Amino acid sequence: MKTINILLSGVGGQGVILASKILSEAALLQGLDIKQSEVHGMSQRGGSVVSHVRIGDVVHSPLVPEGQCDLLAGFEPLEALRFAHQVKPEGFLVYSTDRINPSTVSAGLAEYPADLEARLGAFPCTKTAVPAGELAERAGNRRAANVVLVGALADRLGFPDEVWQRALEASVPAKVLRLNQEAFRLGREAGG
């Protein structure tokens, strides 16, 4: 199969890494090759984070080449816009509508883009907005918004449901498995 390039962009602390793990585990269960890369360290501290997940028969580079992203999950609207140009015209972008002000905005040094939705709309790929925090809350915990977004990507990968269930089991602690299964299901519905 052709390599699928996925980017997950968000803010340090949102669970981008766990979301990447679920995607990677699912691909491993499908018998595919995986490379996943993110940078942690300083960026943990509330900065922008982006994780690259590449899935295919043989994957060499752990980084998605510029402009070659098939699926982008934006964990925050501004972070979706920051990476929207990486998505191919035939690609898919799902993003959480929950805003988190960057420190530069909080401190009054910059403004959060007012026309964000319109600017996202100008990119040619297919786009879906998801109230990830609200759906996660409905599943039992707002912090599961990351799993909602994985659910929203799931159908684009064409893996059987059983694979996703096993990937969730392999990635989240047993005591919060039910909650995350529900978050995944709600995300999958919302992803369209």
Next chain:
Amino acid sequence: MTKEILSGNEAIARGAWEAGVTYAAAYPGTPSTEILESLGKDYRDIYSQWSPNEKVALETAVGASLAGARALACMKHVGVNVAADPLFTAIYTGVNGGLVLVTADDPNLHSSQNEQDNRNYAKFAKLPLIEPSDSQEAKDFLKAAFDLSEQFDTPVLFRTTTRVNHSKSVVELGERVERPKPQGIARDTKKYTMLPGFARPKHPKIEERLQRIKEYGVESPLNRVEMGDTRVGIVTSGISYQYAKEALPGASFLKLGLTYPLPEALVRDFAQHVDQVIVVEELDPFLEEQIRLLGIEVAHGKDLFPIVGELEPSVVAQELTGAAANMLAAAEGLPIRPPVLCPGCSHRGVFTVLRKLKVFVSGDIGCYTLGALPPLEAMHACLCMGGSIPMAHGISKVVADSGDLKDRVVAVIGDSTFFHSGVTGLIDLIWNGGTSVVIIQDNRITGMTGGQENPGTGHTLSGGESPQIDMERLVLALGVKPANVRVVSAYDLKEVEAVLREELGKPEPSVVITKDPCVLQYKVKKPALTVDPEVCTACKQCLRVGCIALSLEGEGDAAHAVIDPNFCVGCTVCAQVCKFDAIGAPKGAA
């Protein structure tokens, strides 16, 4: 065969376990930290420890190796600078059990103070260099590194980069090969004692050893030739191989895993079988220069691929194939989202006061280095681990004291960095009649790298109990006068300011210690504060403390600050800078 998805760092830990390593030591540093974290958590049959710094970590590993154990030391690239002294002479002593030093370089400075290519250390220190290009190789090559170390009686440098350390890929796991336990320590003074008379005869042996390893590299499976289209022959190593292979999968490759000493005969043979040699490597022209020195023509190298920063797959593809990436324009003018001090961080109050005092702040390496960024902007220098105090001393010695606070210097350093190498700077300052004020922000954790134990936390890497260094007694013992050792709460801005003003007025060394724990690692959370919109004048003073829980809402006269209860941990620093008492506990709260 069991397959798992492992990061490069987890794979190195696994490789150490499979190789029968019984001793590992490190000081945390991005991107190397997770190697020892994984050993401490997943492979408890290996003795592993955090050391106070990289020099100590390597020295302990040299000791373990001389006693016959396979020993591993891990650090980030700048950590090797700290450990360079033992490294350059461990080449002379050689090993008994295999000794491998992992250097995790950080091209693009994702989380570092400089960008250095530590492959150069191999040439400088005269030791073999191994470079893996993914997690499978990280594990397998580490095992090979231990074999090489023992076969040639030399430490081995194992060099990774952020994209190898922090990338995950599928790894086929192997089993551990146990090795005989060391029985006693042999007396071999000539081998272990580097007096001139014992060291001098070793140097020619080191040169001869490098020649033998050069031969070894020709046949070693660490290096491999992948012949394809012979019009282009790519010589590459590490992560660069992955980018080049993806760009030109059909070309011929000389993929080097053992990159120093360069396997000369192998390179010559490869060059003869291809029309042109292209060297693809990140940072310095380390391979390219060696290949050119052999008299082999290199068609392209650093003329195409930048010497600065990380290689990007699209740039590599464009240079190798000539096909430009089809790119959309990025959204412009977006607000940046830099890393910030956490809401409630104990460093924030101290920097708020330092900004007000307008003193020169000589900083150090840790989360608190973020105090240099807007809106705090209360750090004016930061060089290296432990550099804050000596630099403050040097500045103070030459800047005439005008009596104005702007000519006074305050050093700011965290607990882990102080134990790492700050303490010697303080000894210097006290010994030589320094007058700077030193603030030790003791939050009882190594914070920036994700929360590791240090000699002040009372625990070791494996979770065992240990004595906690008593910071006050330590600085008293170094010779700071008892009246000049002050312990303050980082959350009491008035107290911090009063104490700093007092200590800055003294013509002798002072140490101000904060003891408030890291809110992130110790999960400190008090009820969130609220802003009374009727009282708030939107003067933005609170926003200047740089906390992401705070922002401004509303327009014109209706504008006022708001606090996001999901982020606020109730530290009260913003409430203390508010001149209108608009910020406080939510109504109805105690």
